[in-house]
Amino acid sequence: MQKYDYIIIGAGSAGCAVARRLSDDPAVRVLLLEAGPPANEFWIRTPAGMAKLFKNKRYNWGYFTEPVPTLHDRRVYFPRGKALGGSGAINGMVYVRGNSRDFDQWRDLGNQGWGWDDVLPYFKRLENYGALASPLLGNNGPLTVSEPVVKHPTAVDFIEAARRIGVPHVEMPNGTEPESVGFLPASIRDGIRQSAYDSYIAPVRSRPNLVVESDVHVRRVILENGQATGVEVLQGGQVRTIGAGREVVISAGALNSPQVLMLSGIGDGEALHAHAIETLVDLPGVGKNLQDHFVARVQARSTPESSYNRALAGWRKYAEGARYVATKSGYLALASSMAAAFVRSSPEAEYADLEISFRPMTFTHHPNGKVDIDDIDAVSASVYNTRPASRGEVRLRSRDPLEAPAFVPNFLAEPADVRAMISGLRKIRAILASQPLAARVLEELTPGPAADTDDQLLDYLRREGNCAFHPAGSCKMGNDPMAVVDERLRVRGVKRLRVADASIMPTVTAGNTNAPSIMIGEKAADLIRADAKKI
Incomplete structure (x- = not known):
């Protein structure tokens, strides 16, 4: 049996950070396992290629939720990355830390060491803002963070319109602002997507103590005498066992990490019994507390010069493609959104609970x-x-590790979420109606001027709203009966097993989740190394 010191399950945003930092010590052997293939195609490297990856079966798990009663029983699409780099290989590349108050809330829930002052050094350690860096932003980390290579005049006007209705403008968001509007930074380097694999693992792939294996599906973590001793995997149609001398770290993401735990006999005992899985550790919180950002679009017809739709249609799209190939610039080098406003849904909100992302195009x-x-x-x-x-x-469908779990998101189940989303739609309309952006907008297309009352807007949300592809919280960190990991990310009731990814978030961060997921990986590696010294 092969044996390593550390086995990391999942080469996504957190897993790559964990593997890189642990392998910095040449005395330990690290194995990084990924169920998907390598991610080195042109459309993965090209930022605008995210559109082609939205339902790409090779690089995307392509999950769907269970029917959502509050959304007219629609099954909502849940894309998840299945490649080296995880969801960071197919996402929109927007880099947002979240708000400082998010992390202080984690700390106040009993998770010492996870307040803003605690996590800020890890954000700075992972970031390379280059010349854009400031005292609160990093400039020596593996992950390049950059401004949009094209700052379209319409996006400039969006920022000014939001400023005129009271949203403070910031040149570069750092996570401390209660509200803000500005251009969005992105994990793009010289016009090329930067996943955590690209930035953390690819530069050190030749290390003799770091082994990366793709197309390997983990069936379960092996537990012996209350501790993790290895993993059982399926590779090339064969089942094999790999030993872990020190620890196993699950970084399979908020939709798959709970599945791995449950298949390993860790979870709600009654639910496991229903699938004939022996309960080795009864943890009722596994799979619970799932959160995601719900999203809805407002689209408006504009004056011709205000949109770059034409630049990506007809013969012009070939010219734009040639521009990208030659210069790694232009519209194909942009992230999913160009600018964003972080605003409160109501005066009672302590800080921004809405993100309004803007793009001078539609699709x-x-x-x-x-x-x-x-x-x-x-x-x-x-x-x-x-x-x-x-x-x-997140629930198991069966004990078959190749069968996707059942996802029950409960979107808009709480009245507060309905109020926030309706407020968000109205705030978009207020920005579109504010100068100088108003001069560019001709008419609203969706939800359309006929949708004016709260009930009409709610109906639109139920018909057209979707997830924002930011699942979190399904293996939450804490010290209450539903907590799955403690503040050191150790799975409760098991030795030598941790979870490190967005699933450990007690509450999802107020923004895109890729950046905090990498931060979690950075901090997890430090926790693992510190605990190893105590043994």
Whole structure:
């Protein structure tokens, strides 16, 4: 049997950070396992290629939720990365830390060492803002963070319009602002996507003490006498066992980490018994507390010069492609959103609980997975409810590790979430109606001027709203009966087993979740190394 000191399950945003930092010590052997393939195709490296990856079966698990009663029983699409780099290989590349108050809340819930002052050094350690760095931003880390290479005049006007209705403008968000508007930083380096694999693992792939294996599906963690001793995997149609001399770290993401735990006999005993899985550790919180940012779009017809839809249609898209190949610049080098406003849904909110992302273009997702730029001049803005009150769960469908779990998101189950989203739609309208952006907007397309009352807007949310692809919280950190890991990310009731990814968030951060996921990986590696010294 092969044996390593550390086995990390999942080469996503957190897992890559854990593996890199642990392998910095040449005295330990680290194995990083990924169920998906290498991610080195042109459209993965090209930022605009995210549209082609939205339903790509090779690099995307392509999950769907269970029917959601509050959304007219729709099954909501849940894309998740299945490649070296995880969801960071297919996401929109927006880099947002979250708000400092998010992490102080984690600390106040009993998770010592996770307040803003505690996690800020880890954010700075992972970041490379280069010349954009400030005392609160890092400039020596593995992950390049950059501004948009194109700052479209319409996005400039969006920022000014938001400022005129009271949202403070910031040049570069750092996570401490109660509200803000500005251009969005992104994990893009010289016009090329930077996943955690690209930035953390690829530069050190030749290390003799770091082994990376792709196309390996972990069936379960092996537990012996109350501690993790290895993993059982399926590779090339063969089942094999790999030993871990020190620890196993699960970094499979908020949708798959609870599945790995449950398949290993760790979870709610009654639920495991229903699938004929022996309960080795009864942890009722595994899979519970699932959160995601709910999102809805407002689209508006614009004056021709206000949208770059035309630049990506017809013969012009080939010219734009040639521009990208030659210069790694232009519209194909942009992240999913160009600018964003972080605003309160009501005066009672302590800090921003809505993210309004803006782009001077529009697109349509077709059922077959194809994404087309619309053939009209139009702009769009999306509102995310970043601090949802609703909670869902991840459930096993069967004991077959190749069968996807059942996802029950419970979107809009809480009245507070409904109020926040309706407020968000109205705030988008207020920004679109504010100068100088108002001069560019001709008419609202969706939800359309006919949707004016709260009931009409709620109906639109139920028909058209979706997840923001930011699942979190399903293996939450804490010290209450539903906590899965403690403040050192150790799975309760098991030795030598941790979880390190967005699933450990007690509450999801108020913004895109890739950056805090990498931070969690950075901090997890320090916790693991510190505990190893005590043995």
